[in-house]
Amino acid sequence: MPKLYCLLLAAMLPLAIAAQVLDFPNAGFEQGLEHWTIDENDGGMSTISDEQARSGKRSLKVVDDHTANGNWAMGPMIPCDGPAKLAINGWHYPVSGSGLGVYLRQLDQDGQRLPGEEHIRGLSGDTKQWLPFTTTVFLDETTRAVQLYFHSYSHARVSVYIDDLSLERLPYVTTPPWPPQYKINPLETHRLTAADVVGPDGIVYPDWRRCGVEGGIPDIPAAARLSDFGAKADDDRDDSVALAAASAALPADGGAIILDAGTYHFDRPVTISRDGVVIRGQGMGKTKIIFRYGIGKDGIQFYSPTANAQVGPQSRVEMHALPTGLETMTIRAGDKSLARWAVSTHSGNSFATGVGGGSILKHFPAGGPLTLEGTATYRDGTTRRCSLPIVLNPQEGETPPPNIRAAILFQGAGFTNTRSELSADGKRGDTSITVNDGSGFAAGDYIIIEGPATERWKTLTQNACRWGSYRKNALRIKAVAGNTVHLEQPLRIEFPIIDGSYIRKYHPILRGGVEALTIEQTENLWISAVLFNNAWNCWAKDVEVIKCGRFPVYGSQAKFCEQRNVVFRDAWFKGGGGTAYAGWEHSWDCLIDGIETFAFRHAPLFQWSASGCVIRNGIFHDSDAQWHSGWTNENLMENCVVYSSNSNGAYGYGMWASPPEDEAHGPNGPRNVVYNCDVFSPKAGFWLGGMNENWLVLHNRFTVDKGPGFTTRNLSFDHIIAGNVFVLKDDRSPAIHLATPDCLGIDFFDNRVFGGGITLDPNSTRILNARNNAFFPLSDQHLATRPQPAIPSIFDWQRQQKSE
Incomplete structure (x- = not known):
């Protein structure tokens, strides 16, 4: 560790800040709405009630049953100087539903809201008893007051009481949570490992030389034509059975199945579970697959098995119901409950529930005829029902149907x-x-x-x-x-x-692919277009996806997979729970090279342990770039243009990484890299949630309507921010916003800043290497051209070096 850094850390060991309970007027609502402000368009959703009280006689009651509008209740402005760690405590009595959020605003000395994430947690459930909630947030060093408020999201349905709130300022320390490992001087050869690559600029990078399909995407010879298995373009008939049959008939070493020009229709998904299957059309727009599986006029049906089928230990019973407003799904037989699903915060657009035949036989071991009863209940009070006669057979039964996760699923064992x-x-x-x-x-x-x-x-x-x-x-x-x-x-x-x-x-399944075609989904169901699950060396090349139900082309438990020259246009559902994402999750050393997306929620994206993956040469319209969850590490975004917005469920930041206090996503890991990108955003250009070590932000342009160029918080350290251009259009925000005092060891050099300074605190000692930065008035933003690094692609540079 460099001597200067050691001295800095020693000087900052730990700050002695005693716990302090803040004065919170009317925190128990005993004085009605005094010190509180209710949304003038609330329509009676937020009221003071004496029906429930955790202490005293009153509480805040929130009942949001509006089909579209939300509401809010804003607390008093409470003085609290930052930097600080603040605990937010309270009690809630959940009656039903979900979608009520707890928020905190931070205000500066002029009473102006500071930039940063305000939503800190959600309240939901139906336990009908008083439960405590607590969460912590970090306050900015320029914070002088805070406001707590509650807001039900649009389209939420929720009923809850709130009482006995408190805010407590807590002790904190300003030291890294573990010994730093990733910020390495190349001359410290004893610290370099086999996982490190010293770049031409003297920065130590992750190794992406093996990213993507090993040896590149191969040219697989044709082995079958879909027309030989009964499929005919443009005849409006189901062709999914033909594709499944063609896949099964390929030689042992696989091959390409050729689809002629025209439109094919899939009424059911196709699951491919053997190696070497490639589905190849005649080009985007020339060969088109219309995936039109739907739930039918009744809005509920049994997907499997077929009526009067034999159901054995390996069979699967699965029921589907229209997802909009769905609250519960149940499958019963007689007085036995076989399966039950209930909506939760991250249910998204779920529509399926099911049970294995073996589980049913435990209730009815003798077998024989049985009638299954399915029920779906909805927020508007309606109920849908269906039934299905089956025959239980303890020995054998109908095989499970194609997996409903994707129109085309490549599924490893x-x-x-x-x-x-x-x-x-x-x-x-x-x-x-x-x-x-x-x-x-x-x-x-x-x-x-x-x-x-x-x-x-x-x-x-x-x-x-x-x-x-x-x-x-x-x-x-x-x-x-x-x-x-x-x-x-x-x-x-x-x-x-x-x-x-x-x-x-x-x-895993090996060397499968989809090439040269368009896939369009016609129904609003949470089904992906192409999914590689438990897959190695699989690919999508020259593929267009229109209106996917969940993900367009995606990987899960994927390794050395690749998407090349893909276009994704819109998605049916853009709410929470994981949908309308373009990127990688639970994927390693995977590559997207050449991509354009329109009206997605989060794109480009890495999440859930993704590491060593690369997304490059992309244009992303009306979405945000995300490290969305789950300790992603050593991934690269390179030469991507991101036009972020507040639409489509995007957060409004150009780039965003989930913070550790996020109960749905958790923090992200070390040494992710953003190189030579162009980012346009309504809010902060890059919002880094914390617990992050040595992220590399190099040679990018961030054009920001309101807020900082780069903001981070909560034990975020050792980052290198170099060679960037920051255009700060509000003319008051800094290039770097170190929101909490435990963000330290930040290198900031060779940057150009238009409209602001380096930090809000010009005397900050947490910037270790501030050199060769240039500052310009916002009026000169026409000079804010995109950086032209000497090495335009660090990915290509690594590949040009000697391989392992």
Whole structure:
């Protein structure tokens, strides 16, 4: 660690700030609405009630049953100087529904709102009892007052009481949460690992040389024509069965299935579970697949099995209902409940519930005729029903239908029972690991390595999200010697034994692809167009997707997969829960090269343990760039143009990374890179949520309507921000906004700033390397041309170097 940095850290060890309960007038609503302000268009949604009270006689009652409008109730302005860590405490009595948010505004000395995320958590449920809630936020160093408020989202349906609020200023420290690893001087050769690449500019980068399909996307010879299996373009008949049959009939080594020019229709999805299947049309717009699976005129139906089918241990019963306003789905037989689904905060556009045949046979072991009853209930009080006669057979039954997750699903077999915990820490850069038992593993095996999200790790990273997988990677074994497993690639992050880190063998689908065609979805159902699940070396090339139901082309548990020259136009659903995203999740060393999206929610995007992935050469209209969740690390966005907006469910920041206090997403990991991009945003150009080490923001242009160029908070450290152009149109925001005092070790050099200074605090000691920066008045913004780095593509530069 450089000497200057050590001295800085020592000077900042830890600040002694005592806890302080703030004066909060009428925090228990005993004085009615005194000190509170209600939305004038509220329509009676927010009232003072004596029906429930956690203490005293009154509480705030929020009942939002409007089909479109939301509401808000704003508390008093409470003096509180930043920087500070603030605990927000209260009690709520949930009656029904979801969609009520807890928000905090931060105000400067002039009473002006400061930039930054205001939503801090949601309240939901139907427990009908008083429950505590608490969350913490960090206040900016220029904050002088705060306001707490409650807001129900548009289209939310929620009923809840709120009482006994309090705000408490807490102690905090300003030291990194772990020993820094990633900000390395190239001369410190003892710190460099096999996972590092020293760039031509002296910056140490992640290694993306193996990103994308190994050896490039191959030209697979034609092996079958879809017309040979009964499909005929433009005849308005279902062609999904023909594609499934053609896939099954390919030679053992696979091949390309050729679709002629024209329009094909899929009334059911297609699941491909064998290697080497490529679906190839005649070009975007020339060959078109219309995916038109729908739930029918009654709005509810059993997707599987067929009527009067034999249902055995391996069969699947699945029911679908129209998703808009859906509250519950149940499947029953007689007095037995077989399956139940209920809406939650992140249900999104869910429409399916199901149960395996084996589970049904536990209730009815003798088998025989049985009638299934399905029910769906909705927010408007309506109910839909359906029924299906089946015959239970303890021995065998109808096979499961194609998976409804995607119109075309490439599905690997997935995990086996062969697994072993590590017996020594897997460290960053290691190319071999030791396990408790290596006997079940061999050279060539595919494995997933995972570090579970234990309470220890969540405490260390301040991760408030109670679910999800964060530290994962897919790897191939090079050799096994006893209990030592040698890997083809180095580890990018650590996998410590204290958290029970382990490896597990799995079987992915290999070398499948979709090429030269358009896919359009006609129904508003949460179904992706193309999904690579448990997949290696799969691809989509020259593919257009119109109105996807969930994702256009996407990867999950994907490795060395690639999207090249793709266009994604709009999506049916853009609410929460994971939808209208273009990017990678649970994916490793995957590549998107050449992409344009229109009216998506979050694009480009990395989430849920994605690492070593690259998205480059893209244009993204009316969406935002996101590191959306789950400790993403060592990913690259390069030469992307992002036109961010507040529409389509985007957040309005040019680039956004989830913070650790986000209960739905958790924090993001180290050394993600943004290189040579052009970003236009209504709010802050880059909003980095915290717990982030050594992000590299290099040679980009950020044009910002209102707010800082780059803002970060909450233990965010060692970033390098260099060679950028910042155009700050409000003419008052800084280029860098270090929102909390634990953001330190930031390098800021060779940047051009139009309309602002480096930071709000010109005397900040947290900028370590401020040199060669140029500042211009906003009136000179016509000079704010996009940077022209000496190395236009760090991705191409790495590939031109000697391979491993």
